Amino acid sequence: MGKLIGLDKVVMDADVFAICVQHALSIEKQEIMGVLMGEVDETECTSRIKAVRILNRSDKHADRVEISPNQLVLAVDTAEQLEDTFGKPLKVLGWYHSHPHITVDPSGIDVNTQAGYQVMSIYFIGLIFSVFNIDSATKKNKIHLTCFQASGHLRKDVELVIQSVPLRLHTLREIAGLPDILVREEEETCESNAEQDELAILHNDTLKTIKLVQIVSNLTRRISDDLEERSTTVSQRIKILEKMKRELQNDLQSL
Known part of the structure; x- marks a missing residue:
């Protein structure tokens, strides 16, 4: 498989990683999703993920998830509003979703979705968290993670490094707001x-x-x-x- 020009590595802050895992473990029977924000280091061909935006799902399915254009616009606004926190406006550089009870490998739909996002930026990445997989030996829940891009119609794995950082106020607000998002989803379902x-x-x-x-x-x-x-x-x-x-x-x- 040929090398994808532009991106060699992804560096994600530990507090962002923690909230993605927390989000993935919040729902067992449907996939969840969110948007990743950060900055690009073109010298090192690296995407640096600094923040996350949990998205409200309009459609809930066990085997697929997608981001609406309106949600992407909201994520872009959030990234720009974080200028006071990080000293510069961030960019939307990725998305993440969960694979409950199935393997971490991206599906053909996941790869095609990722390819569409890469039209916006060659630094755009996808993360998949495979959760609720019980190890037969230890009887404990095992979590698997993959970081990938699309290379044509194929998946290309990208190196992911978790960087230790303190818990930021923005991330704290996202974690604290997760129950409100899930409650809102249930209320919208009832209204429909x-x-x-x-x-x-x-x-x-x-x-x-x-x-x-x-x-x-x-x-x-x-x-x-x-x-x-x-x-x-x-x-x-x-x-x-x-x-x-x-x-x-x-x-x-x-x-």
Whole structure:
């Protein structure tokens, strides 16, 4: 397979990677998707992913997902608004979606979709998270990830490097806003069924209530616990740094 001119590597900030994984694990029976934003290092032929935008799905399917033009426009606006955070406006440089219960390999539709996005930029990349795969030996959920581009009608793997960074405010807001997005999706689904008979409406309202409870119990609580652990870790690091500062000040005074 020939080399795709323009892109050699993708460097993704760890906080972006964390929210993509959290998003992929939020729904087991349908694919999820989001948009990746960052900057291009043309000297090193590298896409540097700095932020993420979780998208509201208008269509929910177990085997496919797509980004509407309106959602891409919103993602572009979000990227430009992040100028204050990063000191420069970012670009939309990729998309990600999940493969629940199936392999991480992109389908023919995934490759064709990626090829269409690469018309916008040769640095545009795709990520797929294969989730909810139980290892028969350990009985634990295994997560697989692939980073790819399209080369003709074929997939081309791209090196992905995860870069350690602190949790940024934008990413924190995206994580905290994920339950709201899922709730909004359920409400929109119910609104689309508003013209059904009373029995169907009652049935759908019951399903909606069950799904909202699942969002709160399975996702909101998990996000809250994760952020609580992050807060505890940060507090511990602050105490260590304060101790080091006092020791250094004492050393200076003794000189």
